[in-house]
Amino acid sequence: MHLTFAPGKPQQQGSRGSGMNRQEIEQSFISAGWDLDGGFLDHLLIGNDGDLAVLAHEWAWQNNTPTYELYDAKRHVSCWVREVPTPRQAREILEEHGGTPEEEPSEPPRAGR
Numbered sequence: 853m854h855l856t857f858a859p860g861k862p863q864q865q866g867s868r869g870s871g872m873n874r875q876e877i878e879q880s881f882i883s884a885g886w887d888l889d890g891g892f893l894d895h896l897l898i899g900n901d902g903d904l905a906v907l908a909h910e911w912a913w914q915n916n917t918p919t920y921e922l923y924d925a926k927r928h929v930s931c932w933v934r935e936v937p938t939p940r941q942a943r944e945i946l947e948e949h950g951g952t953p954e955e956e957p958s959e960p961p962r963a964g965r
Contacts, residue, residue, distance in 0.1 A: 874897065880936045881936060886901055886939060894910070895909070895910045903924055903926035907921040931946060931949045
């Protein structure tokens with residue numbers, strides 16, 4: 853699987869599109885090997901694997917280009933991707949592209965970047 857890294861100054865898309873719905877994103881997390889954390893289902897989907905997490909914010913299932921945040925709680929680094937990676941792929945992506953909260957944007961990149 854080729855994953856698309858989403859660098860750059862993030863901008864949330866403003867309009868709703870035909871992206872994946874919440875249930876499809878949940879299934880993509882499970883299929884990739886993540887354990888779901890159901891604590892914030894209305895606003896945030898969380899897939900966990902030890903210290904790693906993949907997050908889908910509410911607008912991820914409302915826009916044309918779902919974007920996911922990867923987070924390493926042990927190292928306190930994150931980055932944005934446009935496809936759901938496996939936990940192993942997420943670790944590799946975070947090692948190469950992860951940034952601290954001061955370095956990494958708090959919203960996903962705009963579509964087309």
